[in-house]
Amino acid sequence: MPTSRKTSASRKPIWGQVMPDLKMAEAGATKAAPSMANGQVLSVQNLEAWYGESHILHGINFDVNAGEVVTLLGRNGAGKTSTLKSIMGIIGKRTGSINFNGQQIIRATSDRIARMGVAFCPEERGIFASLDVRENLLLPPIVRSGGLSLDQIFDLFPNLKERLNSQGTKLSGGEQQMLAIARILRTGASFLMLDEPTEGLAPVIIQQIGHTIARLKNEGFTILLVEQNFRFASTVADRYYIVEHGQVIDGFANSELSSNMDKLHTYLGV
Amino acid sequence: MQALYAQLLVGLINGSFYALLSLGLAVIFGMLNIINFAHGALYMMGAFCAYFLLNVAGIGYWPALIIAPIAVGIFGMILERTMLQWLSGLDHLYGLLLTFGIALIVQGVFQNYFGSSGLPYAIPDELKGGMNLGFMFLPIYRGWVVVFSLAVCLATWYLIERTRLGAYLRAATENPTLVRAFGINVPRMITLTYGLGVGLAALAGVLSAPINQVRPLMGADLIIVVFAVVVIGGMGSIMGSIITGFALGVIEGLTKYFYPEASNTVVFVLMVLVLLIKPTGLTGRAA
Numbered sequence: 001m002p003t004s005r006k007t008s009a010s011r012k013p014i015w016g017q018v019m020p021d022l023k024m025a026e027a028g029a030t031k032a033a034p035s036m037a038n039g040q041v042l043s044v045q046n047l048e049a050w051y052g053e054s055h056i057l058h059g060i061n062f063d064v065n066a067g068e069v070v071t072l073l074g075r076n077g078a079g080k081t082s083t084l085k086s087i088m089g090i091i092g093k094r095t096g097s098i099n100f101n102g103q104q105i106i107r108a109t110s111d112r113i114a115r116m117g118v119a120f121c122p123e124e125r126g127i128f129a130s131l132d133v134r135e136n137l138l139l140p141p142i143v144r145s146g147g148l149s150l151d152q153i154f155d156l157f158p159n160l161k162e163r164l165n166s167q168g169t170k171l172s173g174g175e176q177q178m179l180a181i182a183r184i185l186r187t188g189a190s191f192l193m194l195d196e197p198t199e200g201l202a203p204v205i206i207q208q209i210g211h212t213i214a215r216l217k218n219e220g221f222t223i224l225l226v227e228q229n230f231r232f233a234s235t236v237a238d239r240y241y242i243v244e245h246g247q248v249i250d251g252f253a254n255s256e257l258s259s260n261m262d263k264l265h266t267y268l269g270v
Numbered sequence: 271m272q273a274l275y276a277q278l279l280v281g282l283i284n285g286s287f288y289a290l291l292s293l294g295l296a297v298i299f300g301m302l303n304i305i306n307f308a309h310g311a312l313y314m315m316g317a318f319c320a321y322f323l324l325n326v327a328g329i330g331y332w333p334a335l336i337i338a339p340i341a342v343g344i345f346g347m348i349l350e351r352t353m354l355q356w357l358s359g360l361d362h363l364y365g366l367l368l369t370f371g372i373a374l375i376v377q378g379v380f381q382n383y384f385g386s387s388g389l390p391y392a393i394p395d396e397l398k399g400g401m402n403l404g405f406m407f408l409p410i411y412r413g414w415v416v417v418f419s420l421a422v423c424l425a426t427w428y429l430i431e432r433t434r435l436g437a438y439l440r441a442a443t444e445n446p447t448l449v450r451a452f453g454i455n456v457p458r459m460i461t462l463t464y465g466l467g468v469g470l471a472a473l474a475g476v477l478s479a480p481i482n483q484v485r486p487l488m489g490a491d492l493i494i495v496v497f498a499v500v501v502i503g504g505m506g507s508i509m510g511s512i513i514t515g516f517a518l519g520v521i522e523g524l525t526k527y528f529y530p531e532a533s534n535t536v537v538f539v540l541m542v543l544v545l546l547i548k549p550t551g552l553t554g555r556a557a
Contacts (some may be wrong), residue, residue: 110451138437
């Protein structure tokens with residue numbers, strides 16, 4: 001378990017010189033420190049949620065430690081996305097306990113949760129058609145210091161810089177996904193929830209997003225990832241939780257992956 | 271020729287009111303998805319507010335131009351917080367019925383106290399008199415109304431289309447849940463937007479007070495035409511409602527000159543044509 005944000009000097013470039021090393025502002029590193037001390041960023045206990053009358057989550061339990069990439073795996077409709085939405089506070093009715101950096105957020109509104117440092121990149125990407133790329137990128141307000149600067153974001157996603165004045169939805173699927181990730185990196189939130197970032201994208205783009213996630217992890221971001229693409233998840237995740245019928249039914253670390261492959265095939269039907 | 275220019279000016283003035291009112295309606299519709307039938311009543315409240323400020327508190331036209339929109343805007347925000355916000359997510363019809371009811375109540379209360387006849391409101395001294403432009407005589411107050419309305423409309427357009435706050439508004443129009451999940455207090459923004467739309471209506475009311483007198487039903491008569499303007503321009507488009515507002519005022523004026531019999535119906539005939547050819551309006555998006 002990492003006990004402190006890695007310093008810039010210890011980082012190795014992940015994919016060559018094309019994208020220079022990121023430098024997180026010092027303020028961010030200091031601010032993130034308290035959560036690092038006890039290690040746990042997020043703890044979800046017995047989370048249940050409802051869409052109107054239909055009961056969709058039946059007691060979800062898992063936790064995420066600082067600096068980890070944790071992946072929720074599961075079939076379509078298992079409740080992975082609903083789990084992220086519940087943490088973000090955008091599902092109408094939810095019970096149980098969601099503890100973020102020591103604070104209970106089960107009853108908080110989504111704007112308050114965002115301001116506590118939780119950032120969300122939705123499955124449908126949520127690029128705004130009436131805003132150009134620059135406006136989309138600058139839309140989420142800064143919630144705390146220590147976010148990436150625009151220059152750092154353009155280092156990560158050079159395509160975006162060239163398309164700043166395009167309408168948001170005129171971008172390709174891959175560019176839209178990059179924009180959706182890029183805009184939450186500015187905010188200073190250190191806990192990112194990414195919902196199926198690779199869905200519908202070409203392999204070369206998926207690879208680039210994988211590099212980006214690894215890079216962000218290296219920078220000290222804590223990431224909760226929802227994926228159906230297990231092969232992709234295995235390249236970035238530290239730990240996995242299996243979600244089925246609105247419950248977490250299993251969990252293991254990346255190091256235990258090979259011994260769990262048979263079980264995994266059964267769970268995911270792959 | 272003099273008569274043509276005079277009618278054009280009348281058209282531009284009516285167009286100013288159409289633009290200010292339909293702009294407010296467009297802003298409100300975009301954010302709240304509510305067709306604000308109370309708009310005419312709120313416009314009337316703006317004019318009455320200016321009247322009270324002058325006759326009760328001795329506060330003149332210029333301060334009223336600022337105070338009345340703020341006061342009526344606050345009244346609007348209270349309406350939104352106490353009533354309209356509960357309708358979010360429901361069919362348009364509920365908002366329409368509720369705001370129509372509010373309009374009837376507000377107009378009824380004013381009619382009860384002030385009757386139906388007009389109360390005079392004098393043109394401020396600075397804007398009295400007129401200018402001979404050679405080809406026509408321009409009453410200064412009327413010129414002021416046109417120029418000032420246009421400036422306010424363009425400022426509102428700039429606020430919504432070119433500023434960061436406007437980007438929040440546009441984004442929240444598309445996907446309020448996600449905007450809120452970025453940390454923006456969307457419910458508060460909706461309340462302020464309703465206040466802004468209502469404030470624009472009240473501003474139009476103050477501008478209109480010296481021209482049209484102050485009457486409880488002044489908004490009820492005007493709002494029918496404004497809704498036709500909105501249908502023609504298309505709900506939800508900011509620049510569309512400004513341009514359509516001014517253009518239809520001018521078209522009305524021209525009709526008054528060339529074929530006076532049709533001047534009261536020309537807007538509605540255009541509305542029918544637009545509905546037949548392009549039901550979303552000339553610049554609008556699908557509801």
